[in-house]
Amino acid sequence: MNSSDAVREGLIPLLPRLRRLARALAGQVADADDLVQIVLERALARAAQWRPDAALDKWVFAIARNAWRDELRARGRAQHLFAPEEAGEMAADGTAQPAQRLELALALAALPPDHREVVALVLVEGMSYGEAAELLEVPVGTVTSRLARARASLQAQLGKDA
Amino acid sequence: MNPIDDDTLQAYVDGELDASEAARIDAALAHDDVLARRVQQARALRAQLRAAFDPVLDEPVPQRLSALLQAPAAPAAAPFVRPASGHGTVRRRAPRRWFVTGAALAASVALLAVTLWWWRPGGELVRTQGGQSFAAGALEHALDHALASEPDAKAPVAIGLSFRSNDGRLCRTFVLRRAPxxxxxxxxxxxxxxxxxxxAAAPVAGGELRQAASALSPEVQAAVDARLRGSxxxxxxxxxxxxAGWR
Structure with a gap:
């Protein structure tokens, strides 16, 4: 099996998790799926760089994180944070209380990218600190401190009931 | 006892502490309400995030995304779907929609090619598709239907372990009882x-294979270890x- 077939077939079962990660990074449904599309195209184009002994999920999540950073740069800081009235889109599919979802969406959107990505990788995707550190190419201590600060901001934003 | 700092408490909530460290926090929580409240807040935040994003896992994947992962585009398919160039700005919300048609067309071409290109090493139990081996015949049937908890000593295939792989797929080990x-x-x-x-599976003395789970070759065992998430x-x-159809 050549590497592009292996990557293509291996990505199919990862699509739901990739969409979840993209949603946590990008926020809105449409932006997140645009991000997933970019990630899939990049992953297929770079399939030859994937080593079969490396976990495909980590590899493609790293592509997703880098693609998201690229998108942020391309769109500009001012634009990437969606307008507050748009945040409701994210709450559309929810199981939680709509008001609570909106609050969470706003709190996440307010995080700097460094913090948002550790929240997405560790708290949403469920990676260990070590795995997130490897993906982000930073020391574990950096992941820990970013996560602690992200948690503090989220809890402060979400306020009393969190 | 050392004081418990924020990073340690966070690591506790995220399951990053080793057993003895975690036990130390457990003990401290029992008589420290402030600490217990901080742990509860951190857990609640984590749960709130999961509740917000886990439903994405159950959403249907948009066709434009799954289409990208269908069989590779056959070169012949491309000319039919090339978008008009110099046609103004493509709207961001509909990026490369033409590609979906192209991928679907390419997929049917590739499917035809695959159907024509089947082979059967090991007596119809294995087929290849896109250069990769897949179970066929009695092996496929056993993987689909047989349960290790209800072993059938006369079946040609013995099922061993079933587990969820770290790529999200369900995997099962098996042993083919008939030679080779x-x-x-x-x-x-x-x-x-x-x-x-x-x-190759290692037969034991007397020519009988051991229980499927214990007859795993080191190669299979290593593959399981590399993929196993949880138990x-x-x-x-x-x-x-x-x-659930092994989804």
Whole structure:
């Protein structure tokens, strides 16, 4: 099996998790799926760089994180944070209380990218600190401190009931 | 006792502490309400995030995304779907929609090619598709239906462990009882049971294979170890996974 077939077939079962990660990074449904599309195209184009002994999920999540950073740069800081009235889109599919979802969406959107990505990788995707550190190419201590600060901001934003 | 700082408490909530450290926090929580409240807040935040994003896992994947992962575009398909160039700005919300048609067309071409290109090493139990081995015939049937908790000594295939792989797929180990005895690992995807590992099984004295689970070759065992997330399925989980079609 050549590497592009292996990557293509291996990505199919990862699509739901990739969409979840993209949603946590990008926020809105449409932006997140645009991000997933970019990630899939990049992953297929770079399939030859994937080593079969490396976990495909980590590899493609790293592509997703880098693609998201690229998108942020391309769109500009001012634009990437969606307008507050748009945040409701994210709450559309929810199981939680709509008001609570909106609050969470706003709190996440307010995080700097460094913090948002550790929240997405560790708290949403469920990676260990070590795995997130490897993906982000930073020391574990950096992941820990970013996560602690992200948690503090989220809890402060979400306020009393969190 | 050392004081418990924020990073340690966070690591506790995220399951990053070793057993003895975690036990130290457990003990401290029992008589420290402030600490217990901080842990509860951190857990609640984590739960809130999961509740917000886990439903994405159950959403249907948009066709424009799954289409990208269908069989590779056959070169002949491209000219029919090339978009008009110099046609103004493509709206961001509909990026490369033409590609979906192209991929679907390419997929049917590739499917035809695959159908014409089947081969059967090992007596119809294995087929190849796109250069990868897949279970076929009695092996595919056993992987689809047989339960390790209800072994059938006369079946040609013995099922061993079932578990969820770290790529999200469900995988099962198996041993082919008839000669040449082979042990392997199968992981379920849209194209069927892919066989990332298929090798010789070691028969024990007397020529009989041991129990399927213990007859795993080192190669299969290593493949399982590399993929296993959590623990292997018990009888109830195995049955539930089968009834759910190994999704």
């Amino acid at each position: 005895a082979r042990a392997g690992l199968a992981c379920h995807g849209d194209a069927g049971w892919e066989l990332p590992v298929l090798g 292997v399925f018990d009888a109830r989980q195995e049955r539930a996974a089968r009834d």
